[in-house]
Amino acid sequence: MPASREEFPEPPDGPKAAKPSARLSCPSCGSRHVAQMLGDNGGVSYVCTACGHSWS
Numbered sequence: 001m002p003a004s005r006e007e008f009p010e011p012p013d014g015p016k017a018a019k020p021s022a023r024l025s026c027p028s029c030g031s032r033h034v035a036q037m038l039g040d041n042g043g044v045s046y047v048c049t050a051c052g053h054s055w056s
Contacts, residue, residue, distance in 0.1 A: 028053035 024034040026048035039045040045056040 026051060026053055027055060 023032055024046060025032050026034060029048060029051040031048055031050035033049040035047050035049055037045050037047055039056055043056060045054060047054040
């Protein structure tokens with residue numbers, strides 16, 4: 001059964017986007033085209049979709 005709006009109401013100001021300063025950039029090439037992925041042991045890792053560099 002899908003969740004209803006009564007169970008999870010939206011905040012009064014509406015949904016909020018992440019702060020621009022919170023965006024990641026690739027430490028190798030500086031690109032902001034970064035994807036978050038699940039790491040091997042359940043941790044979080046990142047991969048740059050521009051150059052392929054990955055880190056955690």
